[in-house]
Amino acid sequence: MIKVEHEIHHRRLNRNVGVGLLLVALIAIVFGLSVVKVTLGHNVEKFDHVLRPALEQTE
């Protein structure tokens, strides 16, 4: 079993933590953006392979 803590382990840990934080930030941005888009009331319904007269009037 290798127990010796090499400097490179420390560097990799820092990098992995950094990447993790960046991914969390990306998720937060996408989530925040979704919330804003929905609350702004943009038309989130679109045509879905069937005729939707109600949508056509609002387009």
Next chain:
Amino acid sequence: MTDTSFYTARAGEPELKDYFNLLKPRVMSLVVFTALVGLLVAPQGVHPMVGFTAILFIAIGAGASGALNMWWDADIDRVMRRTAGRPIPAGKVTPQEALAFGLALSGLAVMMVLLASNFLAAGLLAFTIFFYVVIYTMVLKRWTPQNIVIGGAAGAFPPMIGWVVATGRGSLEAVCMFMLIFMWTPPHFWALALFMKDDFSNAGVPMLTVTHGHASTRRHIFAYSVVLAIFAVGMAFTSIGGPVYLLTALVLDGLFLKGAWHIMARDTDMALADDYLAEKKVFKLSLMYLFLHFGALLADAVLKSLGLWGGWV
């Protein structure tokens, strides 16, 4: 193979900051600023979250193109002193890693701008990345001394993208902001090239100072400064201009033209006698030039929002 060989196989294991440096952070700061001004001076406002996301990913897209530029140019970056410390020539990041990083971030940035705003803004960002990486880096840079002129377009797109994020379409004002950066780039770089004895020629990059000589470069600087001044002052009379911008443009472009004229009137002997004083002055002024012009546009937008300025007509 021993256990230790795992750790010594690659001496320069990359850290996060090496990847960050691939994004050319100093260029990114200008992109953030100009894109933000383009967004804020537009007549339609956007939700802060939409604006924040768009600006962030415009900057990341610009950074990604920087990483792809470093991937392609690793051979010449190694030769030039100014660029020898970049992550690839320094051995911290491999060219393949830079390529993968640049491509992944480019895709992410375009997609996020599309999600946050509209197709036109995302398309413009994709075109900017393509233009900088393929047209400028791969084709023009090593082929023509006009590389700086045409390549400058890549740096000129961000305020236009910012504007399109807010409005969803292009306009005269967006074109003016584009032209301001586009016409500023050549005199800015050529003033630097006159006094900086960089080793572009060793690296096989044709610079105007090397291919056409200093006298021709000096004439080019003045000619571009005249066209720049026309666009810069002209923009004051569009819907985004105002008193602060007009005053700033008149003062700065007057100084810039005076400096460019001074540069054209000198020759290399005169420049050597005072250690390129006039050239260095114009270069320093050019560093402030864009920040002050775009800052003035922002100031007029604030005046307008406070009701202190209602436009020229």
